[in-house]
Each structure stands twice: as C-alpha cells, then as structure tokens.
Amino acid sequence: MKKLLYISASPKPETESVSKQAARTFIQRLMSQVTSYKLDELDLYTSDIPMPSHQHFDRQSHLVTGGIYEALSDEDKSDVDKMNTLCTQFQEADTYVISAPMWGMSFPSRLKQYLDCIMLIDHLFTIDSTGFHGLLGDKERHMVYVQSSGGVYPKIFFGQMNYAVKYCRDIFKHLGVSTFDPILAQGTETPGVGRYKALEVAAQDMDDVLNRLSGPHPMPIGA
Numbered sequence: 001m002k003k004l005l006y007i008s009a010s011p012k013p014e015t016e017s018v019s020k021q022a023a024r025t026f027i028q029r030l031m032s033q034v035t036s037y038k039l040d041e042l043d044l045y046t047s048d049i050p051m052p053s054h055q056h057f058d059r060q061s062h063l064v065t066g067g068i069y070e071a072l073s074d075e076d077k078s079d080v081d082k083m084n085t086l087c088t089q090f091q092e093a094d095t096y097v098i099s100a101p102m103w104g105m106s107f108p109s110r111l112k113q114y115l116d117c118i119m120l121i122d123h124l125f126t127i128d129s130t131g132f133h134g135l136l137g138d139k140e141r142h143m144v145y146v147q148s149s150g151g152v153y154p155k156i157f158f159g160q161m162n163y164a165v166k167y168c169r170d171i172f173k174h175l176g177v178s179t180f181d182p183i184l185a186q187g188t189e190t191p192g193v194g195r196y197k198a199l200e201v202a203a204q205d206m207d208d209v210l211n212r213l214s215g216p217h218p219m220p221i222g223a
C-alpha cells in the first residue's frame with residue numbers, strides 16, 4: 001500500500017482550524033479516489049517534537065551514535081530516537097499533506113522545528129563538493145501544502161509575500177519530491193470573504209490537484 005503522511009501545524013483543534021478542515025476535506029476526497037493509501041497522521045502541536053540541539057548531532061545534521069549517544073542524558077537519547085523515527089516516517093511516505101496557517105507571512109515555527117528534526121544528512125540529502133543533493137527522488141513522491149490565511153494574496157505576489165509556499169516548494173524540490181501543489185484557503189479574516197468562502201475557494205483548488213494526483217503523469221515541481 002502507498003503511504004499518505006498528513007502533518008498538521010495549527011495549534012487549534014480541527015473543529016476550529018480552517019487549514020485542518022481544508023486538509024481533512026482534501027484527504028477524504030483523495031482517499032476516496034485513490035483507495036490504495038494508508039493514512040498516517042502527525043499533529044505537530046499534540047505530538048512530542050524534539051527541539052534539536054548541538055549535542056544531538058556530530059557532523060552537520062548527522063545524529064550521534066555509539067559512545068557519544070550512550071553518554072547522553074535519557075532525555076537527549078529520547079530526542080535523538082524521536083528524530084530518527086520522524087525522519088524514517090517521512091522517508092517511507094509516498095504522498096504528503098502539510099496543513100498550516102499563514103503566520104507572519106510564513107508558517108508557525110513548530111513546522112520549522114519538525115523540518116529541523118527530519119532534515120538528517122545521508123537520509124534526506126547529502127552534501128559533496130558539487131553541492132546539496134536530495135535523496136527523495138528514489139520514487140515518485142507528491143507534496144500538497146494546505147494553507148489558510150487571514151488575508152488574500154494574489155498568486156503573482158507569492159514569491160514576495162507567501163514565504164511558506166515559496167520555502168516549501170523550494171526545499172521539497174531540492175530534496176527530490178516530484179510534485180508540489182498548494183491549496184489555499186485565503187481571506188479567513190478579510191471582510192467580504194471569511195472562513196466559509198475561503199474554504200469554498202480552497203475546495204475548487206482541490207479539484208485540479210485531485211485530477212493531477214489520480215492521473216497518470218503528475219506535473220513535476222516548478223513546471
């Protein structure tokens with residue numbers, strides 16, 4: 001079975017969170033079309049996500065092993081183990097859905113903390129004299145980024161104003177993920193729009209993404 005990993009990054013419960021509600025609708029629709037998915041869910045606010053620190057790494061973002069690991073406190077050993085587990089969970093997935101609100105034109109720091117946990121060298125990427133090389137191009141992988149925002153940001157200004165979408169598109173492309181699709185519930189706090197209309201518009205975005213993901217040839221990132 002293919003693995004669908006759903007990572008959510010809003011501190012609100014799903015009943016109150018627009019990004020989580022949009023993502024849930026998308027996941028339900030995707031799983032009704034592609035029945036071969038096994039769903040794994042990770043709520044970054046209710047899960048224990050380590051705060052990476054210098055004693056967890058020996059070189060670059062390589063987790064300590066052997067005697068250095070054994071010399072760590074129980075708490076640090078547990079953090080290293082969790083980072084390993086989170087990284088493996090990410091490596092094993094085929095399709096990813098990340099949901100997050102726009103915070104400060106980007107995403108909540110909890111999502112960056114999670115990315116710092118999983119960005120382990122020789123697992124997700126390598127670096128050599130010719131530069132950074134992603135290791136996630138070993139199979140076809142798809143990333144869907146579901147974002148809610150209080151304001152409305154025309155797509156033409158994405159590079160300048162929607163740093164979350166730009167950053168995620170760039171980093172996952174560099175890691176080797178085949179496709180990246182944003183789904184946007186915009187204007188949750190904008191007069192004349194509001195959360196229900198924002199969700200309606202996001203549902204229209206989903207049609208395109210679902211067609212592409214259930215079709216034979218999803219378009220590569222940046223195409």
Ligand SMILES: Cc1cc2nc3c(=O)[nH]c(=O)nc-3n(C[C@H](O)[C@H](O)[C@H](O)COP(=O)(O)O)c2cc1C
Nearest residue numbers: 010017018019101102103104105148149150151188
């Ligand atoms: C700390 C914080 C920062 C925010 N920053 C922005 C922002 O930069 N731009 C924006 O349009 N909305 C911003 N908002 C509004 C949220 O993006 C909006 O309420 C969103 O719908 C929340 O999604 P959620 O219900 O899934 O948590 C911010 C909200 C909070 C709490």
